Amino acid sequence: MEKKTYTITSSEGLHARPCSLLVSAVTPFQSDVTIGYNGKKANMKSIMGVMGMGIESGAQVEIEADGADAAEAIAKVDEIMKQENIGE
Template sequence: MTEKNYTITSEQGIHARPATVIVGALTNFKSDVKIEYRGKQANLKSIMGVMALGIPNGASIKITADGEDEAQVIKTMDDIMKKEGLAE
Protein backbone atom coordinates (compact mmCIF):
# COMPACT_ATOMS: atom_id res chain seq x y z
CA MET A 1 0.00 0.00 0.00
CA THR A 2 1.20 3.48 -0.90
CA GLU A 3 -0.21 6.66 0.54
CA LYS A 4 0.30 10.38 0.13
CA ASN A 5 -1.04 13.44 1.92
CA TYR A 6 -2.05 16.67 0.23
CA THR A 7 -3.26 20.06 1.42
CA ILE A 8 -5.85 21.52 -0.95
CA THR A 9 -4.87 25.00 -2.13
CA SER A 10 -7.62 25.63 -4.69
CA GLU A 11 -10.07 28.31 -3.50
CA GLN A 12 -12.99 26.13 -4.58
CA GLY A 13 -11.61 22.94 -3.01
CA ILE A 14 -12.27 19.72 -4.91
CA HIS A 15 -15.45 20.54 -6.79
CA ALA A 16 -17.17 18.77 -9.73
CA ARG A 17 -14.73 19.56 -12.56
CA PRO A 18 -11.46 18.50 -10.87
CA ALA A 19 -13.21 15.54 -9.23
CA THR A 20 -14.28 14.39 -12.70
CA VAL A 21 -10.71 14.75 -13.97
CA ILE A 22 -9.35 12.72 -11.04
CA VAL A 23 -11.93 9.94 -11.32
CA GLY A 24 -11.48 9.74 -15.10
CA ALA A 25 -7.71 9.47 -14.79
CA LEU A 26 -7.84 6.71 -12.17
CA THR A 27 -10.65 4.54 -13.54
CA ASN A 28 -8.40 2.25 -15.60
CA PHE A 29 -5.89 1.53 -12.83
CA LYS A 30 -6.19 -1.87 -11.18
CA SER A 31 -5.29 -0.66 -7.69
CA ASP A 32 -7.91 0.07 -5.06
CA VAL A 33 -7.72 3.86 -4.55
CA LYS A 34 -9.24 5.70 -1.58
CA ILE A 35 -9.45 9.33 -0.53
CA GLU A 36 -9.77 10.24 3.14
CA TYR A 37 -10.92 13.53 4.63
CA ARG A 38 -11.83 14.12 8.30
CA GLY A 39 -11.89 10.41 9.04
CA LYS A 40 -14.29 9.62 6.19
CA GLN A 41 -13.13 7.53 3.25
CA ALA A 42 -14.42 7.24 -0.31
CA ASN A 43 -13.50 5.31 -3.42
CA LEU A 44 -11.47 7.72 -5.58
CA LYS A 45 -12.88 6.06 -8.69
CA SER A 46 -16.41 7.23 -7.75
CA ILE A 47 -17.43 10.80 -8.57
CA MET A 48 -20.32 10.61 -6.09
CA GLY A 49 -18.02 9.35 -3.33
CA VAL A 50 -15.52 12.15 -3.89
CA MET A 51 -18.20 14.86 -4.09
CA ALA A 52 -19.92 13.55 -0.94
CA LEU A 53 -16.80 14.36 1.10
CA GLY A 54 -17.18 18.10 0.36
CA ILE A 55 -13.46 18.82 0.41
CA PRO A 56 -12.83 22.59 0.83
CA ASN A 57 -9.80 24.85 0.41
CA GLY A 58 -7.22 24.20 3.13
CA ALA A 59 -8.34 20.61 3.71
CA SER A 60 -5.78 17.91 4.45
CA ILE A 61 -6.54 14.73 2.52
CA LYS A 62 -4.87 11.34 2.25
CA ILE A 63 -4.81 9.23 -0.90
CA THR A 64 -4.10 5.51 -0.55
CA ALA A 65 -3.49 3.09 -3.39
CA ASP A 66 -3.24 -0.66 -2.92
CA GLY A 67 -2.43 -2.92 -5.85
CA GLU A 68 0.01 -3.75 -8.61
CA ASP A 69 0.08 -0.23 -10.12
CA GLU A 70 -0.10 1.79 -6.89
CA ALA A 71 3.10 3.76 -7.59
CA GLN A 72 1.72 4.92 -10.94
CA VAL A 73 -1.57 5.91 -9.26
CA ILE A 74 0.27 8.21 -6.85
CA LYS A 75 2.36 9.71 -9.67
CA THR A 76 -0.83 10.35 -11.65
CA MET A 77 -2.40 12.02 -8.59
CA ASP A 78 0.68 14.23 -8.17
CA ASP A 79 0.41 15.30 -11.80
CA ILE A 80 -3.33 16.03 -11.56
CA MET A 81 -3.01 17.96 -8.30
CA LYS A 82 -0.39 20.25 -9.88
CA LYS A 83 -2.06 20.55 -13.30
CA GLU A 84 -5.49 21.32 -11.83
CA GLY A 85 -4.07 23.72 -9.22
CA LEU A 86 -5.51 21.68 -6.37
CA ALA A 87 -2.35 21.30 -4.31
CA GLU A 88 1.32 22.22 -4.52
Protein backbone atom coordinates in the same frame (compact mmCIF):
# COMPACT_ATOMS: atom_id res chain seq x y z
CA MET B 1 0.33 0.21 -0.57
CA GLU B 2 1.27 3.78 -1.44
CA LYS B 3 0.07 6.92 0.37
CA LYS B 4 0.42 10.63 -0.15
CA THR B 5 -1.03 13.61 1.70
CA TYR B 6 -2.12 16.81 -0.03
CA THR B 7 -3.39 20.19 1.05
CA ILE B 8 -6.21 21.32 -1.26
CA THR B 9 -5.25 24.68 -2.75
CA SER B 10 -8.13 25.13 -5.19
CA SER B 11 -10.16 28.08 -3.89
CA GLU B 12 -13.44 26.17 -4.31
CA GLY B 13 -12.12 22.94 -2.79
CA LEU B 14 -12.89 19.67 -4.56
CA HIS B 15 -15.94 20.63 -6.60
CA ALA B 16 -17.19 18.95 -9.79
CA ARG B 17 -14.34 19.79 -12.19
CA PRO B 18 -11.35 18.76 -10.03
CA CYS B 19 -13.24 15.69 -8.80
CA SER B 20 -13.92 14.68 -12.39
CA LEU B 21 -10.26 15.12 -13.34
CA LEU B 22 -9.06 13.02 -10.41
CA VAL B 23 -11.63 10.26 -10.90
CA SER B 24 -10.81 10.06 -14.62
CA ALA B 25 -7.10 9.89 -13.81
CA VAL B 26 -7.34 6.90 -11.44
CA THR B 27 -10.12 4.88 -13.10
CA PRO B 28 -7.80 3.07 -15.58
CA PHE B 29 -5.63 1.68 -12.77
CA GLN B 30 -6.24 -1.78 -11.33
CA SER B 31 -5.35 -0.64 -7.81
CA ASP B 32 -7.97 0.35 -5.29
CA VAL B 33 -7.59 4.09 -4.76
CA THR B 34 -9.20 5.91 -1.84
CA ILE B 35 -9.31 9.47 -0.60
CA GLY B 36 -9.44 10.16 3.12
CA TYR B 37 -10.71 13.35 4.72
CA ASN B 38 -11.99 14.22 8.17
CA GLY B 39 -11.98 10.60 9.35
CA LYS B 40 -13.89 9.31 6.30
CA LYS B 41 -12.75 7.45 3.19
CA ALA B 42 -14.23 7.26 -0.29
CA ASN B 43 -13.48 5.25 -3.41
CA MET B 44 -11.62 7.65 -5.68
CA LYS B 45 -13.08 5.98 -8.76
CA SER B 46 -16.55 7.25 -7.75
CA ILE B 47 -17.24 10.90 -8.51
CA MET B 48 -20.25 10.91 -6.19
CA GLY B 49 -18.16 9.41 -3.40
CA VAL B 50 -15.44 12.04 -3.75
CA MET B 51 -17.83 14.98 -4.16
CA GLY B 52 -19.94 13.74 -1.27
CA MET B 53 -17.04 14.24 1.12
CA GLY B 54 -17.39 18.04 0.90
CA ILE B 55 -13.66 18.72 0.78
CA GLU B 56 -12.98 22.43 1.16
CA SER B 57 -10.03 24.63 0.27
CA GLY B 58 -7.22 24.23 2.79
CA ALA B 59 -8.28 20.72 3.76
CA GLN B 60 -5.72 17.94 4.12
CA VAL B 61 -6.54 14.74 2.27
CA GLU B 62 -4.74 11.41 2.11
CA ILE B 63 -4.71 9.45 -1.13
CA GLU B 64 -4.08 5.72 -0.75
CA ALA B 65 -3.54 3.20 -3.52
CA ASP B 66 -3.32 -0.55 -2.97
CA GLY B 67 -2.54 -2.97 -5.78
CA ALA B 68 -0.07 -3.92 -8.49
CA ASP B 69 0.07 -0.43 -10.03
CA ALA B 70 -0.29 1.60 -6.80
CA ALA B 71 2.88 3.65 -7.36
CA GLU B 72 1.75 4.62 -10.86
CA ALA B 73 -1.72 5.57 -9.60
CA ILE B 74 -0.26 7.87 -6.92
CA ALA B 75 2.13 9.38 -9.50
CA LYS B 76 -0.85 10.15 -11.76
CA VAL B 77 -2.78 11.77 -8.90
CA ASP B 78 0.33 13.82 -8.08
CA GLU B 79 0.60 14.94 -11.70
CA ILE B 80 -3.07 16.04 -11.86
CA MET B 81 -2.94 17.78 -8.45
CA LYS B 82 0.03 19.89 -9.57
CA GLN B 83 -0.94 20.46 -13.23
CA GLU B 84 -4.45 21.63 -12.37
CA ASN B 85 -3.48 23.54 -9.19
CA ILE B 86 -5.80 21.41 -7.07
CA GLY B 87 -3.39 20.58 -4.26
CA GLU B 88 0.18 20.34 -3.13
